[in-house]
Amino acid sequence: MPNIENLKRGRAVPGQRRMILPAECDLPVPLPPARAEDWTDDQLRRWANLWKSPSANLWDDAASGMVALLVELEALGTAVNAAQLTEVRRISETLLLTPGSLAAAGYALPGWPS
Numbered sequence: 001m002p003n004i005e006n007l008k009r010g011r012a013v014p015g016q017r018r019m020i021l022p023a024e025c026d027l028p029v030p031l032p033p034a035r036a037e038d039w040t041d042d043q044l045r046r047w048a049n050l051w052k053s054p055s056a057n058l059w060d061d062a063a064s065g066m067v068a069l070l071v072e073l074e075a076l077g078t079a080v081n082a083a084q085l086t087e088v089r090r091i092s093e094t095l096l097l098t099p100g101s102l103a104a105a106g107y108a109l110p111g112w113p114s
Contacts (some may be wrong), residue, residue: 018108025056033068039075046071054109055096066091 029051032044039047050056050067059067070091073084080088093101102108 018103018106018112020110020112021054021057021102021107023054023110025052025054027051027056030061030064033064036068039071043071043075046074050095050097053097055102055107058096058107063095066095070095 029048032039032047036044036047047067050070051059056063070088073080073088073091076084092098096102096105096107
């Protein structure tokens, strides 16, 4: 019998076939938003890394605002409050950056168990 909690989180669905995403997105990294002129080099690197992630293969231009907000919230580090931390988690799941959200949407990465 499958683990019901994992099924609810989308980590295991008996008989479900998942689409395997490329290990990296090879599309061009979009320019950061205008407000990024105040970003640090680390934030700019994070922006580029997110747009090279496997999940970025599924994003369109509409994701730019969420990606930018995620970069800015992550830059707060330990200064993040509970509401901001919740938002980081929500955005990460919406952008399919967590294994559970990626699997729940029917995607997998190369080398994941089937």
